[in-house]
Amino acid sequence: MKERLRRVGPIAMAIMRCLLLISCLFCSLASSLAAAPDRLSSRFCLVPIRGGTPTEKDFNDAWRMVSKVIMLPGVPRPVIYAYNRGGVWTIDDNRALVPFGGEFPSNPILDQIAHDPESGRVIGVNSAVGIFAMDPGQSLFRKLYGLSDTPLRHPNSVEFIPRFKGFVISDHTGLYLLDRAGALSPLPIADHATLGAPSRVFDLPAFDALVVNAQNSSAVVRYDGEVIHVATLDRFDFARGVNVEADGSVSIHGNRKTYTVRLSRESRKPIVQGRSFVVGEAPLHLSHTRLSAPSIGKTIAIRRSGLVELGSSGPIPIVLPFDAAREPIRAVTEIPEYRAVFILTAASAYALQDDGSVTEIPGARDVGVSRLGPLLGLIPVRNETIFLGRNRLNLLLDKRISGEAACDGAG
The missing domain is CATH 2.130.10.10 (YVTN repeat-like/Quinoprotein amine dehydrogenase)
Incomplete structure (x- = not known):
């Protein structure tokens, strides 16, 4: 009997190790899948400007x-x-x-x-x-x-x-x-x-x-x-x-x-x-209270709890993918060429589209948001927006304008 237990022991340990490895792989896959929708559903991306790092x-x-x-x-x-x-x-x-x-x-x-x-x-x-x-x-x-x-x-x-x-x-x-x-x-x-x-x-x-x-x-x-x-x-x-x-x-x-x-x-x-x-200078207008955004057909207002859409039936909360109490909203701005409103927080940037969906811009959290105002202007013809991060110059791109390939490797 003791001999049989000694033989089963190593086999059981090997099985347990395999099960643990499979469990880890599953968790990693689940995490990747959970993160993928934001990246896949976002039309926008941030790409670094070459030579845009300060010296x-x-x-x-x-x-x-x-x-x-x-x-x-x-x-x-x-x-x-x-x-x-x-x-x-x-x-x-x-x-x-x-x-x-x-x-x-x-x-x-x-x-x-x-x-x-x-x-x-x-x-x-x-x-x-x-x-x-x-x-x-x-x-x-x-x-x-x-x-x-x-x-x-x-x-x-x-x-x-x-x-x-x-x-x-x-x-x-x-x-x-x-x-x-x-x-x-x-x-x-x-x-x-x-x-x-x-x-x-x-x-x-x-x-x-x-x-x-x-x-x-x-x-x-x-x-x-x-x-x-x-x-x-x-x-x-x-x-x-x-x-x-x-x-x-x-x-x-x-x-x-x-x-x-x-x-x-x-x-x-x-x-x-x-x-x-x-x-002259024409920086994008940042609103810290209320914003009328004709390009997405909405008027929105900033509250301590987040964002609301203003309408004839009263304010309707906008579902956000972050906790506004922990990540306060600093400002919102509309870029009509992108048909979107951009939500700027202390830590990242998000896009609100006409269907009411809000997604985080891939790479924005890593790049950070300058306290001096990140959106420095829309470049004519190209419709690419200069985005000042914590310590790097970037371009905010819309895939529908710049093409899917422009965002390859972004973030």
Whole structure:
């Protein structure tokens, strides 16, 4: 009997080891299958930008690589100014961070850019270098005029004025028109003393006029060469926008307050507001409370307990794949091109789609979410979004736009 037990013992131990191994394999498989649906069901992914890891020139902080990001209309190359490393950068077709190239852009303060929506031309001015142009299909700016080639001394702003079919450039010496043929000519000014050294201009088509930021915190209006002082703004204040009210008065929106003026001319009827075609920073809008998202047909609000969809029957909780009490929601934002709302937490990022489903973006938890705001802008044409992680630059991709292969190996 003892002999038989001695023989069975090793066999039993071997069987137990096999059963334990099978159990471990089963658990591992089950875990993989449980994790697979999120990855498979998500249309989105994060891919690292080549060269997007900070270096000693960035003091090893990724946020220092992106002090200012400008998206040029119709141009699939963002303009990226850095804090410490110097130079101007872009993301090329290989999704690599590389120098933008050329003489312009060069300075985040001196560079000013506007575009012609009809022709697609983009004009840039730099008060120390001159005037530059980029036409559709081009990837670099070319120099049109240097400061020694024109009467210009310090071109400090540019705006496209549809009525003029050209760009109005402000310079210390006056106002200039750059037409679609590329010819530069001064705009007639009857009283240079009143105009002084102009800066930004605003179109006022209802009066066939321009509102101009003039020196000494004053605003002037130019009619066919005649310049009239219309408002003295508070010291160091300046106009940031203008619009015509229903009663014909003009509101000049300063940096600090709004000034209301009445012009000597009558406005045209119906009143047409001027538009600005200045190209500047346009980060994705982050909402910390409530967001209307037409692309998915929902209005959502952030609660301590999570997210709710607002409707006529009252708030309806949105099912989340995480505990909002332990992983608080910082903000939500809509990217209409992706037909999705993105939920940003302290630890990761998620996508809410029109069917109400919420999935974690593969790789987001590993990459992390920058407290400075991770979504830095949608690159035109390519529809790829720059995503700033804890310490790496990435691109947020939609497989329906970029293709399934673009996400291979992501995360």
